[in-house]
Amino acid sequence: MGLSTFSSLNTAARGLEAARQQIAVTAQNTANAGTVGYTRQSVGLSSLPGVQGGGLFPTPAGPGQGVQVTSVERSSSEILNRQVRAAVAQSANQQVMAETFSAVEDVLHEPGDHSVSSAVNAFHAAWQDVALNPQDTGAASVLLETARSLASRLSADASRLTDQRDAVMAGLRADVDQVNDLADRLADLNGSIRKATALGGSANELLDARDQIAEELSALTGGQLRPAANGTADFMIGASALVSGENHQKLAISTDAQTGNPVVSWSHQSGSAGITGGSIAGHLFALSDNGPIASALNEYDALATRLANETNDLHATALTAIGQAGGNFFTFGEGRPAAALKVAITDPAGVAFADPAIGGLDGSQADKISQLHTEVSAPWTSFVTGLGAQSRSALDGLNLTVATEATARASQQSLSSVDRDEEAVNLVTFQHAYQASARVLTAVDEMLDVLINRTGLVGR
Numbered sequence: 001m002g003l004s005t006f007s008s009l010n011t012a013a014r015g016l017e018a019a020r021q022q023i024a025v026t027a028q029n030t031a032n033a034g035t036v037g038y039t040r041q042s043v044g045l046s047s048l049p050g051v052q053g054g055g056l057f058p059t060p061a062g063p064g065q066g067v068q069v070t071s072v073e074r075s076s077s078e079i080l081n082r083q084v085r086a087a088v089a090q091s092a093n094q095q096v097m098a099e100t101f102s103a104v105e106d107v108l109h110e111p112g113d114h115s116v117s118s119a120v121n122a123f124h125a126a127w128q129d130v131a132l133n134p135q136d137t138g139a140a141s142v143l144l145e146t147a148r149s150l151a152s153r154l155s156a157d158a159s160r161l162t163d164q165r166d167a168v169m170a171g172l173r174a175d176v177d178q179v180n181d182l183a184d185r186l187a188d189l190n191g192s193i194r195k196a197t198a199l200g201g202s203a204n205e206l207l208d209a210r211d212q213i214a215e216e217l218s219a220l221t222g223g224q225l226r227p228a229a230n231g232t233a234d235f236m237i238g239a240s241a242l243v244s245g246e247n248h249q250k251l252a253i254s255t256d257a258q259t260g261n262p263v264v265s266w267s268h269q270s271g272s273a274g275i276t277g278g279s280i281a282g283h284l285f286a287l288s289d290n291g292p293i294a295s296a297l298n299e300y301d302a303l304a305t306r307l308a309n310e311t312n313d314l315h316a317t318a319l320t321a322i323g324q325a326g327g328n329f330f331t332f333g334e335g336r337p338a339a340a341l342k343v344a345i346t347d348p349a350g351v352a353f354a355d356p357a358i359g360g361l362d363g364s365q366a367d368k369i370s371q372l373h374t375e376v377s378a379p380w381t382s383f384v385t386g387l388g389a390q391s392r393s394a395l396d397g398l399n400l401t402v403a404t405e406a407t408a409r410a411s412q413q414s415l416s417s418v419d420r421d422e423e424a425v426n427l428v429t430f431q432h433a434y435q436a437s438a439r440v441l442t443a444v445d446e447m448l449d450v451l452i453n454r455t456g457l458v459g460r
Contacts, residue, residue: 096282222277326352
């Protein structure tokens with residue numbers, strides 16, 4: 001004898017439950033179609049085999065017992081997720097570098113009417129005017145004003161670069177604080193995921209939140225997520241674990257004893273934490289001795305020093321209109337040379353322009369100072385050209401990494417994103433499945449009604 005009619009009720013009921021869960025998951029997908037970080041879900045089904053009785057008189061195998069829901073699965077690929085995290089880390093790193101180079105170029109303002117090169121040109125042109133008109137105190141007055149404007153320009157630019165360095169340092173601190181906060185949240189999520197998995201529940205939304213945090217951490221540190229068998233995941237920075245299960249380490253900012261540059265280290269030990277990617281690595285490069293800010297400040301100092309020394313050497317040996325030695329034209333106050341450059345002469349009569357061997361209204365020494373333009377400006381011009389090339393390279397690198405990130409995200413979203421049109425089609429399909437199972441249930445119920453209530457009744 002085969003299976004009883006009552007078993008068909010269970011088969012139909014299982015079909016109803018499967019369709020109901022598919023409709024519920026479709027509703028969840030549709031509701032979260034615009035939720036950032038949400039991964040499309042689907043119901044995993046498996047058929048139940050028929051039951052065959054044993055003993056001396058085994059019953060023949062009947063039909064299967066219907067369907068069962070085995071899981072609610074995420075449409076996610078760890079390979080694609082790793083590719084996205086790697087691309088995000090590169091993009092964030094290049095973003096910081098490109099922004100830093102752009103900010104430095106904004107300070108330099110080269111080429112332009114308000115650039116240092118323009119101020120140096122005006123300064124040496126003013127010396128040429130003095131050479132051509134040594135008896136004109138107006139030319140000397142213009143020279144002093146031009147010199148003060150140049151010194152002020154150097155000081156203002158150095159101050160802006162210092163402010164830019166402070167802004168980058170503030171960005172580094174914010175990144176480190178964010179990493180510590182995200183690490184704490186990821187460790188808590190690992191605990192919640194472990195508990196949900198152990199109880200046989202669904203942790204899909206928790207896994208979405210975990211992957212979203214991992215992506216943010218990758219953008220900051222260049223690290224990667226390492227999933228574990230129990231559903232939790234470690235986050236690695238190089239060979240060290242920022243997060244391990246439900247435990248996490250903290251990052252801190254220290255100062256290198258030799259260079260004085262900032263170092264991102266573990267809070268429980270000295271030395272670098274080994275962060276080589278993400279926005280933190282970009283900030284560290286921007287603040288390093290080889291970074292654009294330090295290079296620009298050094299070049300400003302070198303320019304101020306060359307300008308002062310070369311001008312002073314000739315001016316000290318020249319004579320004023322009344323035959324006095326000129327002395328130093330520039331002096332330095334306290335601080336960096338570019339910020340501390342001052343014009344030592346306040347009176348146009350103190351400007352020296354004559355060769356001591358000639359005297360009088362000779363302007364040959366002023367002419368020699370005007371000819372210092374190439375010697376003073378050539379290294380600066382070379383630096384500006386090199387910085388422009390580096391800035392262009394950083395921008396090209398940013399464009400490339402942004403394109404790479406877009407490609408990686410497109411591959412990820414083609415698998416995990418929600419398509420409302422597809423979900424609408426699925427909803428109709430699952431609705432029909434539910435209706436079909438309900439019709440089976442009704443048919444079996446009618447069969448049982450006939451069997452129980454009407455069979456054997458005669459004459460009615």
